[in-house]
Amino acid sequence: MAYVITSLCIDCKDTACADVCPVECIYDYKGGDGKFANQLFIQPEECIDCTNCEPACPWKAIFEEDEVPAVFHADIEKNRAIIDDIGNFEVATVVKDHSPTPAQIAENFAKWGYKG
Numbered sequence: 001m002a003y004v005i006t007s008l009c010i011d012c013k014d015t016a017c018a019d020v021c022p023v024e025c026i027y028d029y030k031g032g033d034g035k036f037a038n039q040l041f042i043q044p045e046e047c048i049d050c051t052n053c054e055p056a057c058p059w060k061a062i063f064e065e066d067e068v069p070a071v072f073h074a075d076i077e078k079n080r081a082i083i084d085d086i087g088n089f090e091v092a093t094v095v096k097d098h099s100p101t102p103a104q105i106a107e108n109f110a111k112w113g114y115k116g
């Protein structure tokens, strides 16, 4: 089991999750060809289920694999898919510049038809 970053991270990427990950298993795609979405991903075989990242994400984009909402189930495989392409990923650099309001978080949820 591992934690999963969902599409709620797309274009957010403030990296608060990477700042608290003790094993540096949160990655950013550097391929530059749009093959992977503009978000961070958790390498599931490296994740040690420490739970740190889930509450750290200001956009509420991270879930334990068993608790990923149905609308984001495809994201489980999208995180796993980075294993086969890891040469095009780098451990995410910490930036941490987001403080979304509750309204902004709700608006991001709504983009995906997710009610939270």
Ligand code: SF4
Pocket (backbone or CB within 6 Å): 005, 008, 009, 010, 012, 013, 014, 015, 016, 017, 018, 039, 040, 056, 057, 058, 059, 060, 061, 062
């Ligand atoms: S903290 Fe959340 S929104 Fe920010 S990069 Fe990590 S998963 Fe994405």
Ligand code: SF4
Pocket (backbone or CB within 6 Å): 003, 017, 020, 021, 022, 023, 024, 025, 026, 042, 046, 047, 048, 049, 050, 051, 052, 053, 054
């Ligand atoms: S649960 Fe812990 S080890 Fe897994 S990605 Fe989150 S911070 Fe890293």
